[in-house]
Amino acid sequence: MSADMQVFLLPDLGEGLTEAELVNWLVAVGDEIRVDQPIAEVETAKSMVEVPSPYAGIVAELHGEAGQTLDVGKPLISVAPVGASVPAEPKAAALEEEVTEAPAASIAAETYRTEEKAGSGNVLIGYGTSGGGEARRTRPRKALGSSVAVPSAVAVAPDFAELALSRTRIPGKLSAVISPLVRKMARDHGVSLDALPGSGESGLVLRRDVEAAIGGAVRETAPAEVPAPAAAAADVEPSAGVRDARTGLPVASRTPVRGVRKAVAANMTRSRSEIPEATVWVDVDATALLEMRAELKKKDAHGTPGLLAFIARFVTAGLKKFPELNTRIVTTEDTAGGEMQEIVAFDGINLGFAAQTDRGLVVPSVRNAHLMSARELDAEIRRLTAVARDGKASPTELASGTFTLNNYGVFGVDGSAAIINYPEVAMLGVGRIIDKPWVVDGQLAVRKVTELTLAFDHRVCDGETAAGFLRYVADAIENPGTVLADL
Structure with a gap:
């Protein structure tokens, strides 16, 4: 590999993610690219995003194929200076072979840097390169006191190689x-x-x-x-002729848990294991809310907020009255060096809402939702839903919520024993709105009824607070005109 060749490693993806699936290359070998030009689409456990290049030059090699899962810190693309000649076809494992031929100490040092310190200066996906900083050098540096670069294949003294490798051993x-x-x-x-x-x-x-x-x-x-090289894994791998050891039944297929599903599984597991949650619920007469929205649609058919936006407005108002549910618990170190827990309260509300996509369930959040009207909430919810379903939501949009609103009624169910979206402390679920018998002014009537379910972390508040919040939202749905007038 030329000394002037620059190798861009798959950057730190944020949020503790360590791998990404290469979906599609946006450039080809021989193309001239500029700094911050998107070079590939990758799907992480959060969303599908474009990776920008920190280098300008000629694409010399693409390290990976569509469908392949790449580890953070591993080579993604090699870029040569403009005017340099590059091979017509990429060499599948050229860089890997060169790295393998390097001394053990070089491998140990480079692997440690990329895997223990991944992201310390790399490009954050979706945000381009830093303003004035230079990209990290990947070619060999010049030896001190010499104008000649040290080739990567020069043998390292055996004692240093052993020392470097020994530092990777577990005592x-x-x-x-x-x-x-x-x-x-x-x-x-x-x-x-x-x-x-x-x-x-x-x-x-x-x-x-x-x-x-x-x-x-x-x-x-x-x-x-x-x-x-990692094989391009299909979503479902056939397993013909294999029998399950426990049941004795033939295995029809094996589906890797990865991407969004892997992230959801890890988050839900952590929520269940760490949060002592409790649940309260109540049936609500939503007839007045539906009638109010119908009247608004007669005046403005295209600008009327959806029901979820109205409920979101009631939720933000309720969280202002019951801020304990808009917090997070963190573990810190006390003065004696031990662990202690703190409840962190926020001056503002980022309202997350569950959105079902082809890649699984994601929770984009409306930032500063407490400052928005129902109409503004509706516009932002629609925008974020479209972005999430296209797989283009940014890490900030997917990981900054302080409270989650989950409308599972769209799936035709009334209630749910929801799992709190860690590290939040509460989630409000809304069931389907259906006709039910309801007593109104002492008379039996058919009304539009829904069920609200609140799952909350019992460490941050008791049932009285949770019930107070739930009752506030329920009353707002049953008397929307009065509540909206006061907001």
């Missing part, structure tokens, strides 16, 4: 482990790294070694000298 263990992801995977599955044979350079323990030990996904073992 008292025989195997070398660099990646924190590998260590976490082994810990989570109860795999002892003691004497676990590593298939990487100098016995380095790789992810595939731990997966093999825990009986995970079956992968073909590639020679240690040339790591096999």
